[in-house]
Amino acid sequence: MKITGYCDRLSATPGETINFMVNCELPTYTVDVVRIICGDSNPAGPGVKERIIKTSANKTYKGRKQTIEAGSYVTIPNSPLLEILQSFSFQAMIWPTTPEKGQQVIMAKFHDREKSGVALIISERDGSIALVLGDGRGNEEVISTGKSLLAREWYFVAASYDAKTQTVTIYQEPLVTYPLIADAAEIHTKAKSKNISSNQSPLMFGAIRSGSGKGKLDGKYNGKIDSPRLANRVLSRAEMEMLKSGPVPTPLRNAIVGSWDFSRDISSIRVSDTSPNLLHGEVVNLPARGMKGYNWTGEAMNWQDAPEQYGAIHFHDDDLYDAGWEVDFALTISTTLKSGLYAARLRAKEEEDYIPFVVKPTPGKEKKIAFLLPTASYIAYANEHMATNAGLIELLSGRLAPLDKNSLFLNEHREYGASCYDSHSDHSGVCYSSRLRPILNMRPKHISALGGDGSSLWQFNADTHITDWLETMGYEFDVITDEDLHYQGLEVIKSYAVILSGTHPEYHSRQMWDAMLAYQQQGGRLMYMGANGWYWRIAYHPEVPGVIEVRRNEGGIRTWAAEPGEYYHSFTDEYGGLWRRQSRPPQMIVGTGFTAQGFDISAPYHRLPDSFHPRAAFIFAGIGKDEIIGNFGLIGGGAAGLEIDRADRLLGTPPHALVLATSLGGHTDLYLVVCEELLATYPGLGGTENELVRADMVFYETPNGGAVWASSSIAWAGSLSHNKYQNNVSRITKNVLDRFVDPAPFVK
Amino acid sequence: MATIYKVGRQDRHVVNEFLQKPIGHHSPALQRVLNVFRGEPTQNKYVLICTKPHREWVLGQLSGEPGKPVKILKDQVFKRVEDAEREVFRRRWKKHTGSDLD
Secondary structure: OOEEEEEOOOEEOOOOEEEEEEEEOOOEEEEEEEEEEEOOOOOOOOOOEEEEEOOOOOOEEEOOOOOOOOOOEEEEOOOHHHHOOOOEEEEEEEEEOOOOOOOEEEEEEEEOOOOEEEEEEEOOOOOOEEEEEEEOOOOEEEEEOOOOOOOOOOEEEEEEEOOOOOEEEEEEEEOOOOOOOOOOEEEEEEOOOOOOOOOOOOEEEOOEEEOOOOOEEEOOOOEEEEEEEEEOOOOOHHHHHHHOOOOOOHHHOOOEEEEEOOOOOOOOOEEOEOOOOOOOEEEEOOOEEEEOOOOOOOOOOOOOOOHHHOOEEEEOOOOOOEOOOOOOEEEEOOOOOOOEEEEEEEEEOOEEEEEEEEEOOOOOOOOOEEEEEOHHHHHHOOOOOHHHHOOOHHHHHOOOOEEOHHHHHHHHOHHHOOOOOOEOOOOOEOOEEEOEOOOOOOOOOOOOOOOOOEOOOOOHHHHHHHHHHHHHOOOOEEEEEHHHHHHHHHHHOOOOOEEEOOOOOOEEOHHHHHHHHHHHHOOOEEEEOOOOOOOEEOEEOOOOOOEEEOOOOOOOOOOOOOOOOOOEOOOOOOEOEEOHHHOOOOHHHHOOEEEEEOOOOOEOEEEOHHHHOHHHOOOOOOOOOOOOEOOOOOEOOOOEOOEEEEOOHHHOOOOOOEEEEEOOOOOOOOOEEOHHHOOOOOOOOEOOOOOOOOOEEEEEEEHHHEEEEEOOEOOHHHHOOHHHHOOHHHHHHHHHHHHHHOOOOOOO | OOOOOOOOHHHHHHHHHHHHOOOOOOOHHHHHHHHHHHOOOOOOOEEEEEEEOOOEEEEEEOOOOOOOOOEEEEEEEEOOHHHHHHHHHHHHHHHHHOOOOO
8 A cells, every 4th residue: 555544533523623644655646535425345235335525625635655653662851960971870670571572772861873872772682681882973882791581571670880980780680580591690891981972862761763863763672661760870789779669768869860650650641750850751652551560469450559569661662652644634624514424535546545534513413313433443453463463363254364455554564553452563462552543444445354254344344334324225314433422421422312333332431331321311212233342441541632442351252361460441540351341241231242253154133022022013014024134244144243242131131121033043153152151161152052142133112212222243234235225134224213213202 | 273183084075065165154074174274373374365355366375474475376366255265275185185186
């Protein structure tokens, strides 16, 4: 792909402005703002439908290359206190995860172009700790311990330099010693460098800038750093021990330049110096915080209960928060632009990309129907690499993994960051995901390995089956996003008669969850057009926009597992993980919850006795009593498929809920019961044998005239357009929507 | 997924079942063979490259290393996904059993 882009906000109301940032390797590109109706390029389906909207942004622009610098670090702005250092000591606790992966910076006050300053690094030669001294005239001296660090072990590391005698001391002390393992070292030697040359670089932990000008981020460290301390003279080993933890002891106050406590500001991007010098700094690219430190005992599982045991930051060479590109064009949303799903479509010769955005309704002018675009789930999946990274993907989907140009690009351009389904290059789980970067799987036309046989769509592009159906059936509707719901709460949804969810609304913050339940309780109507919804708890960062956190703890269908002790969010004080594991199973809020998954083909539903109940008559108007529902569809050839949900009173399905139809018995044996259902393993977990492998269509009334209808299947929306929209899946959906729009209460 | 099952002559009877229906309900015996084939580690693993989405595919082979490009095998073009599935099955059968499928 030679053209990629993103925007600075996913949704805007008329009058607000969205900025667009574009990377283009061709001389020019043309922008057309389009209303996205259908993004499915499958010739067996409705086809790609988009409508060009005339805006001031629809122009040809000059192309320019913009690149992304991934990798996290701490930066402390330069200060005279740092510049005048001659003799010094530096110490920290480290837990390196890839000590063999080339040169990595623990600490650097270094200007690379002239090789000026000092750095404490992991040496690329042997993965041992080394001190770098630069004379400012292009020469650097490297003194290493020569003893390779082990991955995932804690070390006390320290180095000092005496400007008068040029004596260098380096300590490399594992906290745990193993017989026959030689990873400890103590070096006392003389350096050739007569002095430290000063420079105006910031003090950095975790990386360095190399080259000239702005330079390139280099020496990216993978692993934890805890309790870094910098002193303006040589400290004895005993003095270093006094500094390891707690406040700076009085005798050492004059020696300390900086004493950084990462256990403060865990929910912030700030990094605090607890010394009187106040050399505060910032994290860049959001390394993981709320991470267990060298001194974690296991008595506290929540960092709030023992913050001093969570003084570590885990740096990754592939972390990304903000791509930081310059703005290429902006669009102020016109008041005539109706609410909906749009994109800036970028084209240059045969190259193409789309930057999606949502136009929210003008407050006070809301329609009766809203489509709640599950942007939190899109961001959780942003730039996932399952087709290339995950050995299991072909086995789980029962077919060869399809890769389109976006997937091929993402495989090669890891600097575009990963999703919360990925692991970092050091195999730790990715727990943060940001939208301030091109999200190349959040695009119309994108094909996913998870999307089932047929159209093979997932998340964003699968949700265009819903926008396509709404538009084709002539409904007037607004579009709002998860992020709008999180920040604005009930206010942004309360006026709607009915809200449609996406095919896969999996990730919810507490604010989103509470607002949706309140909406239902006060008479709102929800159509759950998907499955595996309301599954994981997330948090949004309290300070910076556009980034979510998830902790994959305890259990659940997941691609990595949080480390014990790291189950609580760093962004907030909340326990992370499944909503089910916090007494809010999805059945409580949408009637059904995740029960099984399979990614090969889908199945139909058959009617159950409850579907003949008078309360459900409106749903099955025009449907025959023995009619099989949804034995067709673009997602796996059936309406019940991919991830599916079941009703369960014990998990919170309301006692008066009607279970209208089910796909029980129709699924292949690639559909397996989800792992959180398994207290113990037992044979017969597949769709031909296990009664938990089913999608249950459910309906129930809520207080004050509201109601909930659940399809309980990700594949449901893929069946809507079958036979030119003349089919029983479309019919049922229309029956429900038409009744839900009608304000007549279900129960007074 | 590290399956220890060794595909061999004893599995010959599931081949036609696969060739007739590469994607869909499979017998346990066929699934056991597919667990081996589809569960292979990522290095050199076959994938489908959507050269013309929904219309045309070629095979690719994963490098197994994040960041390293997928090897695109341009020599065979498939107009149907099932044909690509059969071709890959043949290649894997040969690799695991040493015999050709005729």
